[in-house]
Amino acid sequence: MFDPAFLFAGILNGLLAGGIYVLVAVGLTLIYGVLHIINFAHGSLLMLAMYAVFYLWRLIGIDPYAALPVVTAGAFGLGFVLYRLLIGRYSHGRDENILLITLGLSIVIDNVALLFFGGDTQTIDVPYAGTFVEIGAAFLPLPKIISFGASLVICAALGVYMARSDMGKAIRAVAKERQGARLVGIDVENVFAVSYGIGIACLGAAACLLMPTYYVTPSSGHAFVLVAFTIVVLGGMGSFAGAAVGGFLIGITESLGGLFLGEQLGQIGISLIFILILLLKPTGLFGSKA
């Protein structure tokens, strides 16, 4: 049981899963950092994107990885429109209000998905799913490694975009000081909509990277939402570095939890970390303020 090779394989698997969690969490933390809202519909929107990837493959035969540009762009568009029509109008005032609105949104999305897609578990059979790569004593599925690499590349690209582009600078300015940003002529509402769009675009990309090895059901959103919140809270709400570190830590926690505590009890680690961080250090590892 405590064979080091076993442990090594568990940690590697956790890192690979964590790589994709990072992408999901970066989207959530970006939305929180800029808009100061908690997007409870995050998991449901990810589930929706996963179905988009699934149906692109099922109906037109597009490989999940090849679908990445389309789904990411579509997710951005959806996020942008959602912000303009719904989120933006009600994201001010009591912070529970927007939480309740995004909860309502997730209820609608989950059940529309159940109505149209049915409750069955759907998977994509990619030809390379059975290919394994040997690293040390661990055999790792090739798609997980591809997804891991792609996720890191996308996160890095987003980091460069935030650092260099005009829009990236505007987003960071709004996140820091929205009143000041407005005074120097930044269209703050537009920045909000773009930020929400980028946050959801991250989910589109994550969906493409998840589908070769994961499955999707209308309740998949539930499975991801607490994981994503845990990562973001662990790393510190609004912190990109925190989302990255948190993603890997949670991936490893989940993998080792499953290994040592079994499938059922193994999931408890994530919820416990979430509770403990909120109780003991609500600013997380990298957060500046609560």
Add this chain to the structure above:
Amino acid sequence: MNRPLLLCGMGLTAAIAYPLLVPNYLVTIGMLVFFTAFIGQSWNIAGGFAGQTSFGHVVFFGTGAYTSTILQVTYGWNPWLAWPIAMAAGGAVGWVIAVLSFRAGLRGSYFALITLAFAEVFRILANSVPFTKGGLGMLIKADPRPINFQFKDPIWVYYLALLLCIVSLLIAWQLTRSRFGARLVAIRENEDAARALGIDVFAEKVKVLTLSGAMCAAGGTFYAQKYLYIDPGIAFGVDKSVEMLLVSMVGGAGTIFGPLIGSFTLMGINEVTRWLASVVPALKNVQPLSLVVYGIMLILIVARLPDGLMSLFRRRPRHA
């Protein structure tokens, strides 16, 4: 002063006469309306009156359901005697969650999320530990005698649910006219100002969550006795949490009759979609459709009608 009293009397008379006049399945629907209004009221006391929005209220419901069921099935207790113990357990869980969360200064969305995580921890534990029989769930042996908290005739379950609902309404009514309730509203409206006025914010919030937890646990036991079966997904799943929150929000959070109005509305939507499904074959999946409507209603209520459907009945604005 007389008009509301008259309306309440008429409502009560109608509620008592109703099951004598309709077929059994409508009696059960009526029972569900009052039961849901009851657990919704338990949410409303903490989430509505005191403004402590919870996403994981099911943790109390499940604690109550499992406590009485374990006492009964494993230790041979009479369920009526197990009922107060279940309520005490729910209250204790509420007390612990409140002390931990409020000591850490969690508010608003953070409190909502941590209650969700607590419910998730309980669900996973109930799935894994031996004394809950894990994912198999627990069956209560059917022996329909009143002494066993089981009834042959659904009418008695209906009257019991009605009684619970009336008790919860009285508790909420008491809150609107007591100093405790006034302090809770002050905390909801502005916690810092309430503290500045000398209110012990922490103690009041702990008190209200303990009360709410005990009430919700009473609902859990009732549910277990009605269906004679619970499993971790029913007892600690997110669906019931959302249901309690929905009926209160839709009906009117922080109002006496909000959860009851919300429960009526949601059950009505449920029945309409069920009817639609039987008429339009394309809509044969009922449950998702009614939940879609609930979700849209929640969004509309929060956005446009923050005091819920109750505010439609009110003549004068609440904040005069």
